[in-house]
Amino acid sequence: MLPLYDTVQARSFPFVNWALIAANVACFLFELALGPQVEALLAALGVVPARLLASPDPAQLLTLFSSMFLHGGWAHLFSNMLALYIFGDNVEDRMGHGGYLAFYLLCGLAAGLTHVWFNPTSALPTVGASGAISGVLGAYLVLFPTAQVITLVPIFFLPWFVEIPALVYLGVWFLSQLFSGTLAIATGAQEFGGVAWWAHAGGFIAGVLLVGLFVRRRPVRRVYVDEYWPW
Numbered sequence: 286m287l288p289l290y291d292t293v294q295a296r297s298f299p300f301v302n303w304a305l306i307a308a309n310v311a312c313f314l315f316e317l318a319l320g321p322q323v324e325a326l327l328a329a330l331g332v333v334p335a336r337l338l339a340s341p342d343p344a345q346l347l348t349l350f351s352s353m354f355l356h357g358g359w360a361h362l363f364s365n366m367l368a369l370y371i372f373g374d375n376v377e378d379r380m381g382h383g384g385y386l387a388f389y390l391l392c393g394l395a396a397g398l399t400h401v402w403f404n405p406t407s408a409l410p411t412v413g414a415s416g417a418i419s420g421v422l423g424a425y426l427v428l429f430p431t432a433q434v435i436t437l438v439p440i441f442f443l444p445w446f447v448e449i450p451a452l453v454y455l456g457v458w459f460l461s462q463l464f465s466g467t468l469a470i471a472t473g474a475q476e477f478g479g480v481a482w483w484a485h486a487g488g489f490i491a492g493v494l495l496v497g498l499f500v501r502r503r504p505v506r507r508v509y510v511d512e513y514w515p516w
Contacts (some may be wrong), residue, residue, distance in 0.1 A: 287437040288371055291451070293429050299374035301382045305389065306366050309414055312354045313362050330355060331410025334401040349397040350390065355412035365414045371434070372425045373418075376496075379428055384499040392420020392491045399487025403466070411481050416488035419462075423492025426455040428500070462486045 316323045330351040337345045356362040377385035396416020425432075430452040438445045466482030 286449075288368065288454070289435045289437055289446070291371055291375070291429075291435070292433040292448075293375045295374040295378040297378050299377045301386045301389075302369065302373035302377050305373070305386075305414075306369055309354055309356065309362065309366060313356050316355065327355060327357075327412055328410050331412040332397050332400065333410050334404045334407045336408070337401055338405055349394050352397065352410075352412045353390075353393040353414050353417050356414070357412060361413060365418055369414070369418050369421065373421050375429060375432075376421050376424045379501065380424075380499045381501050384501070388424065388492075388495060388499045389417050389421065391495060392423075392488045393417030395491035396420065396481075396484040396488030400481050400484035402487075403470070403483040411484065413481070415481065416484040419485045419488030420492030420495070422455050422458070423489040424496040424499075426451060426459075427493055427496045459486065459489050462489070 316326065319326060330348055332348050332352045337348065356365065373385075373389075376388075380388055393414070393416050396419060397411075400411055400416070430450070432451040433448040434451055434454045436447050436449050436454065438447050462482050462485040465480070466486055469482055
């Protein structure tokens with residue numbers, strides 16, 4: 286399934302969301318320009334759990350943030366930016382620009398720490414905005430559970446466009462992360478790298494728990510039922 290757009294109209298322009306997308310794309314283009322040397326960049330700025338736990342100095346703690354803006358390939362970048370584009374604007378609309386940025390970074394931090402917790406001996410660098418974006422998905426689920434997500438579903442090799450409630454779409458997505466993460470632990474597959482399932486789950490849970498702290502309170506509007514305004 287490929288999400289295309291949602292049915293919630295944002296009331297303000299999502300400056301921060303577009304800035305985050307632009308920053309991720311710019312960083313990825315820089316990675317491409319490095320050629321073979323990009324491996325050294327990913328190793329230096331990605332989150333390496335064993336290295337972080339062995340020496341939690343400021344440089345290593347900084348990788349919890351720098352890793353959010355690096356990606357391992359075009360498909361990795363595209364899937365993350367598509368999700369951020371679809372769901373991020375509405376969350377920013379409810380939080381405000383500054384609050385949304387702080388929320389995004391905090392969810393990314395929570396996702397990185399969750400990954401370290403479940404992979405303490407891993408010497409493999411982990412990169413990607415998925416953890417922070419998972420937090421955005423968690424916030425969206427809380428704020429817009431009845432919204433519809435228009436999704437491209439290939440059935441018998443034909444494209445079908447299906448409206449799926451956000452509660453169902455994001456709920457199933459979260460459960461799939463938990464299932465895949467548990468399976469990776471049970472089989473030992475996470476020792477060989479791959480998708481950081483638990484970072485996704487940690488970011489999502491952080492988003493659900495933190496959203497209430499960042500949402501701006503809407504002003505109460507008084508409505509009079511009389512046809513005349515009470516001057």
